[in-house]
Amino acid sequence: MRILSAIALSLALLSPTAAFAQSGKEAILYKNPQCGCCEGHAKHLRENGFEVKVVPSHDLPLIKQQQNVPPELAGCHTLLVDGYVVEGHVSATTIKKLLEERPEVKGISLPGMPLGSPGMEGPKLAPFEIYAFKADGSTSLYVTE
Template sequence: MKTLISKLLFLLSLTVASAVWASDITMYKHPQCGCCEKWANILRDEGHQVTSKGTYNIEQLKNQMGLPNSLRSCHTAIIGDFIIEGHVPEKTLARFLADPPVGAQGLAVPGMPIGSPGMEHPTRKDAYDVLWFDQQGKAQVFEHID
């Protein structure tokens, strides 16, 4: 019986994650930023709807969202009620959306790590952290990527 309940809860979590993913993804970026569009295309290739909006006022947008400078990258995406900052891997994003930490406002990959999705390089891949953050800007490691 315990196994059946566990399986049902797992299937329910997949349904919830799919419902969140059914939401459109809106990505804000500088109009000439190519790596941002590469990241969006990775999500599109995985079947997600991504609307890309170019703006020369990206920092003003991040300020309005209350995104701390220490978490910022080149683009900001909105999925449902969550802020996704930077080059977050699709699988990490899916895991976060399936079971977000209590109080989470979003995920961030600060900076632009070489080798992250959209920042691929033929001979280099830096390790980096994907951080989850709350409304006060407090961040914790959600996943370390080697």
């Protein structure tokens, strides 16, 4: 039994993704009660090691305002994870990058509901531009995927 535990620990240390999955980053996803694509995004995150609690809310504009999300970066839903705000259908890969790098930002956003993003069915029509934003409303390009 101890040998199996040692092997599992060794594999987790060798693989950042495996270690991340074992840590089970907790996230809260606020969404419109009628929105199905948000459930698709939550499923994508769960499949990539996140523990996601979905909270239906009719107060999304207020939640976005409380989290200092610039109106031009508003996405379909708002995710809170490990001290950051993630707006819209941002991939688990990019969220993990954010959590590993820990930049001094309030959060990141993929504005709107682009086809082909996690949770949005359809073909990806163009590269996705993910923006970082600070509490003061300033924004910058974080990553293109």
